[in-house]
Amino acid sequence: EVQLAQSGAEVKKPGESLKISCKGTGYSFSSYWIGWVRQMPGKGLEWMGVIYPDDSDTRYSPSVQGQVTISVDKSINTAYVQWSSLKASDTAMYYCARTGVSDSFHIWGQGTMVTVS
Amino acid sequence: DIQLTQSPPLLSASVGDTVTITCRASQAVSKYFAWYQQTPGEAPKLLIYAAYSLQSGVPSRFSGGGSGTEFTLTISTLQPEDFATYYCQQLITYPYTFGQGTKLEIK
Numbered sequence: 001e002v003q004l005a006q007s008g009a010e011v012k013k014p015g016e017s018l019k020i021s022c023k024g025t026g027y028s029f030s031s032y033w034i035g036w037v038r039q040m041p042g043k044g045l046e047w048m049g050v051i052y053p054d055d056s057d058t059r060y061s062p063s064v065q066g067q068v069t070i071s072v073d074k075s076i077n078t079a080y081v082q083w084s085s086l087k088a089s090d091t092a093m094y095y096c097a098r099t100g101v102s103d104s105f106h107i108w109g110q111g112t113m114v115t116v117s
Numbered sequence: 118d119i120q121l122t123q124s125p126p127l128l129s130a131s132v133g134d135t136v137t138i139t140c141r142a143s144q145a146v147s148k149y150f151a152w153y154q155q156t157p158g159e160a161p162k163l164l165i166y167a168a169y170s171l172q173s174g175v176p177s178r179f180s181g182g183g184s185g186t187e188f189t190l191t192i193s194t195l196q197p198e199d200f201a202t203y204y205c206q207q208l209i210t211y212p213y214t215f216g217q218g219t220k221l222e223i224k
Contacts, residue, residue: 061212104151
């Protein structure tokens with residue numbers, strides 16, 4: 001079964017760093033783009049960016065460019081998003097998702113809640 | 118960025134009704150378009166990709182249409198589990214923006 005398993009909820013203070021993960025299983029990890037989607041409390045979905053694990057080609061939304069880093073370790077089938085200095089406004093649920101036959105997100109992780117306070 | 122405007126933001130309907138949600142793009146996106154469903158506390162779920170292709174496992178009462186700048190998601194014969202929030206997404210130009218969502222509630 002194709003699955004994306006995300007790391008657990010995090011509670012951090014402003015200014016701290018953080019790296020959350022998304023491990024893919026049941027498929028050829030290097031062959032599909034993986035993306036990150038942010039959902040602030042009570043709000044809609046926001047596309048953050050995507051990475052192609054085979055060559056680490058990465059595309060960011062201008063809204064997060066320079067604020068986060070998306071990376072991948074294909075040796076362990078895991079994608080990441082990281083912050084060097086969190087802000088309260090980073091409080092959100094973060095989903096990873098994988099493309100399929102199209103660039104749409106066909107498979108989703110369960111989400112990682114990040115609270116910065 | 119391409120802006121997507123969903124209408125209506127809130128839709129009230131009853132079990133058995135047929136409803137249509139519309140999404141308008143600020144520029145043409147051909148058929149690079151998708152629809153998702155999200156229920157409270159859950160991750161989004163892909164319903165429709167490439168404007169009208171039904172994702173595997175999604176009931177046939179969901180259908181997508183449109184091209185260019187206007188797209189629709191139609192749900193026929195609403196079931197209790199269909200009351201959720203629906204999002205559109207364009208996939209022609211990065212960033213692959215989402216619409217603001219349409220909440221479908223029970224009348």
